[in-house]
Amino acid sequence: MAGRQDELAREQGVVDGLYARLDELRRATRERLAEVRRSGPSGSPQNRSERDAFATLYEDRVAQLDAVEDRLAFGRLDLDDGGTRYVGRLGLADAEHRSLLTDWRAPAATPFYRATALHPAGVRRRRHLVTTGRAVTGLEDEVLDLDALQAADGADGTTGAGTLAASTLSGEGALLASLATRRTGRMTDIVATIQSEQDRIIRADLAGALVVQGGPGTGKTAVALHRAAYLLYAHRRVLERSGVLLVGPSRAFLRYIDQVLPSLGETGVVATTVGELLPGVRANEADTPAATEIKGRLLWRDVVRRAVRARERVPARDVRFRLEGYDLVVRRRDVREAIGRARRTHKPHNEARAAFARDMLTRLVDQYRAAADADLAPEDVAMVTEDLRSHRDVRVALNLAWFPITPEKLVADLFAKPHRLAEAAPELTAGERAALRRDPDEPWTEADVPLLDEAAELLGEDGSIARAEARARATERAAELEYARSVLESTGAGGGLVDAETLASRFESTGPRLTTAERAAEDRTWTYGHVVVDEAQELSPMAWRMLVRRVPTRSMTIVGDVAQTSSPAGARSWPDALDPVLGGSWRLEELTVSYRTPAEVADAAQRMAAAAALPVSPLTAARQVDGALELSRVTPSGPARPVLVQEVVDQVAALAADFVGADGAGRVAVVAAADQVRALREAVESVLPGALGAQEAARLLAQRPEDAQVSVLDPRAAKGLEFDAVVLVEPATVAQGTGGASDLYVAMTRPTQRLVVVHEQALPTGIVELAVA
Ligand SMILES: Nc1ncnc2c1ncn2[C@@H]1O[C@H](COP(=O)(O)OP(=O)(O)OP(=O)(O)O)[C@@H](O)[C@H]1O
Numbered sequence: 001m002a003g004r005q006d007e008l009a010r011e012q013g014v015v016d017g018l019y020a021r022l023d024e025l026r027r028a029t030r031e032r033l034a035e036v037r038r039s040g041p042s043g044s045p046q047n048r049s050e051r052d053a054f055a056t057l058y059e060d061r062v063a064q065l066d067a068v069e070d071r072l073a074f075g076r077l078d079l080d081d082g083g084t085r086y087v088g089r090l091g092l093a094d095a096e097h098r099s100l101l102t103d104w105r106a107p108a109a110t111p112f113y114r115a116t117a118l119h120p121a122g123v124r125r126r127r128h129l130v131t132t133g134r135a136v137t138g139l140e141d142e143v144l145d146l147d148a149l150q151a152a153d154g155a156d157g158t159t160g161a162g163t164l165a166a167s168t169l170s171g172e173g174a175l176l177a178s179l180a181t182r183r184t185g186r187m188t189d190i191v192a193t194i195q196s197e198q199d200r201i202i203r204a205d206l207a208g209a210l211v212v213q214g215g216p217g218t219g220k221t222a223v224a225l226h227r228a229a230y231l232l233y234a235h236r237r238v239l240e241r242s243g244v245l246l247v248g249p250s251r252a253f254l255r256y257i258d259q260v261l262p263s264l265g266e267t268g269v270v271a272t273t274v275g276e277l278l279p280g281v282r283a284n285e286a287d288t289p290a291a292t293e294i295k296g297r298l299l300w301r302d303v304v305r306r307a308v309r310a311r312e313r314v315p316a317r318d319v320r321f322r323l324e325g326y327d328l329v330v331r332r333r334d335v336r337e338a339i340g341r342a343r344r345t346h347k348p349h350n351e352a353r354a355a356f357a358r359d360m361l362t363r364l365v366d367q368y369r370a371a372a373d374a375d376l377a378p379e380d381v382a383m384v385t386e387d388l389r390s391h392r393d394v395r396v397a398l399n400l401a402w403f404p405i406t407p408e409k410l411v412a413d414l415f416a417k418p419h420r421l422a423e424a425a426p427e428l429t430a431g432e433r434a435a436l437r438r439d440p441d442e443p444w445t446e447a448d449v450p451l452l453d454e455a456a457e458l459l460g461e462d463g464s465i466a467r468a469e470a471r472a473r474a475t476e477r478a479a480e481l482e483y484a485r486s487v488l489e490s491t492g493a494g495g496g497l498v499d500a501e502t503l504a505s506r507f508e509s510t511g512p513r514l515t516t517a518e519r520a521a522e523d524r525t526w527t528y529g530h531v532v533v534d535e536a537q538e539l540s541p542m543a544w545r546m547l548v549r550r551v552p553t554r555s556m557t558i559v560g561d562v563a564q565t566s567s568p569a570g571a572r573s574w575p576d577a578l579d580p581v582l583g584g585s586w587r588l589e590e591l592t593v594s595y596r597t598p599a600e601v602a603d604a605a606q607r608m609a610a611a612a613a614l615p616v617s618p619l620t621a622a623r624q625v626d627g628a629l630e631l632s633r634v635t636p637s638g639p640a641r642p643v644l645v646q647e648v649v650d651q652v653a654a655l656a657a658d659f660v661g662a663d664g665a666g667r668v669a670v671v672a673a674a675d676q677v678r679a680l681r682e683a684v685e686s687v688l689p690g691a692l693g694a695q696e697a698a699r700l701l702a703q704r705p706e707d708a709q710v711s712v713l714d715p716r717a718a719k720g721l722e723f724d725a726v727v728l729v730e731p732a733t734v735a736q737g738t739g740g741a742s743d744l745y746v747a748m749t750r751p752t753q754r755l756v757v758v759h760e761q762a763l764p765t766g767i768v769e770l771a772v773a
Helices: 002-038 045-067 107-114 146-150 161-166 172-180 196-202 220-234 236-242 251-257 289-296 300-309 332-344 349-372 378-390 392-401 407-416 418-424 430-436 446-459 463-491 500-507 516-522 541-549 574-582 599-611 643-659 674-692 694-701 731-736 740-748
Strands: 073-079 084-088 099-103 123-132 135-143 209-214 244-247 269-272 319-323 326-330 530-533 556-560 586-591 629-633 668-671 710-713 723-729 751-759
Touching (some): 002 073, 002 084, 073 107, 107 196, 123 172, 172 751, 196 586, 289 541, 300 407, 300 541, 319 392, 326 349, 332 349, 407 418, 446 541, 541 574, 574 586, 599 740, 599 751, 643 674, 643 751, 668 674, 723 740, 731 740
Parallel strands (some): 244 269, 629 751, 668 723, 723 751
């Protein structure tokens, strides 16, 4: 025991030194930041922008240094050459630039995750440091060098190579401890216990599209986030300028994961959903399943193109009008030729319109010249052109022939005006078109967004919108100038020292300069250096098109599970989803160990999924938890309070007493078919005071949905999330919903400790293991 205490004390000394260095760096960076801020808002614009840049740099560094407080150092490698290397959340060096701590992402840290007894990679011993706050509370050693093992001093917690070779998990104690901790509403990072199959994916090449398929709880989300952090570290110069985009299935999911990247010292990632990917559009509504499926089809490429073309149209007849006493005609033939020419510019519709209008006005000026039978001086040509441009009949005729239009109007018209959709989408049946019918002012749905993006791509900038914005900017600037003049007058300043123009530029909004991430998020045409997609199986073919457009290099990390697809437009096979947009150029990796779900639960879910013919990946659970699966069948009863509901609330009360902690950790969820959620939520809320006491119930009921320790949700809302214990209500009903057996598979695989299945109806095949005769 003394040996262990000595070792702990020795490591505590090292860790104390690392924290001391961290504190020193924090102090120094804060001082520099304060100094920059003190330098005040004076100087030339150049000076100011330099000052802002330094301020941003120091602010980022302070945030980064603050974020690594928890588990700053978690590993130590003892090397064959006698040296030691500490691994932690960031790199630290002393004042003489000697390395104290190696960033987990640095090549020198790789053996911490990958070395095995078979391939020790120059490592004799790997040590996991367990810390609580700044205190070292435990050590776990793995000796990788067999010879060294014989001579090992037998320090407590040492596992032999034999055990390690037999095990596929590295740092098993630290890993299992971390998997067994109570859950909060926020995902945490896994840097201290990344497993080698995960590490290979995290550090894979930046180039190309990498698809990570894996069953529930295999760490796909964790791996995707750590990969983003790794890529930002390893390719900082490229990615800092172009940015990284992270696409998740919902705002709730993004909130669940939003602490992970900051805790890894990375904040510059744009995280969004497909529904919010277009600047200015927030589409959180859902379509009907039928409309979702139809809108996801790739045929919208052609439909949107035809809809745009329909706004470039030769009129039914010539349009006659009079200008200054002359009879002129907007001729169909001219319009046809001008449309042809404008199309040959290959510019987007709204941009090519200028060429069309110019061409038509030239033809009309020619007509005017012939009618007037006179040569026109250049200034006359300009005047006549202007008169023609502003002539009402000409304007109407040219607009009808080539209509400037926004993406929103184009798409809204398709769904609100049956003749437009019929014309643009002959591939759809009348029934399918009817399923899309919608009033023009209804809110956008998530499935609309890829169509809007497609339209924006083909329509391009609407010059009139850009002009209106320029006008607004000019007006604003004039107001600033005016204000500056009045300031100068009232203060009597001036005297050649400062002019109104300079002063006005100081009044201009001097908010923090936009970061790459902020600029990228505001720009529809921004192209990213890397795109990470989570729950990628939910994306429709049109959504894939939209994403791929944002990453011309095709550098992507795509993680998901085609057995968990619930969207009717989602993917059941990666080749089906990706080949149309990426050709064959993507590679597949698989994760096979479930870190979340106890073995008994994972096995039941796998059997059910296989029986339902879902495309399941192999899955081995990392953990065994006694009594993890409980089945509770109730007999149908009258309506007063159905026995089923009573059983659910009783189970929730018992599980809450077991798992929910007053410190905010520990979560219990009821997962049920969407149409049962409301009633069950009311029932659960009504029993909490009786079961847990008024005070505790009030605390729980006041929690925000994302932090709720007791919640009732449907499988879609639960997707990607996890809870200590789950009460699954009536699996047969869940499996009959629109997400089918996939939704049930998702629901069954949410708990980390216990799954209680409450049901009246027979259980879907597979949940109960058939006894072998
Ligand atoms: N190496 C690891 N060390 C510690 N915890 C891990 C490790 N890998 C995964 N986990 C934990 O396992 C749980 C499941 O991980 P994650 O949510 O990333 O899985 P997933 O494959 O995305 O699941 P789903 O398919 O259900 O969305 C998380 O709590 C995660 O922190």
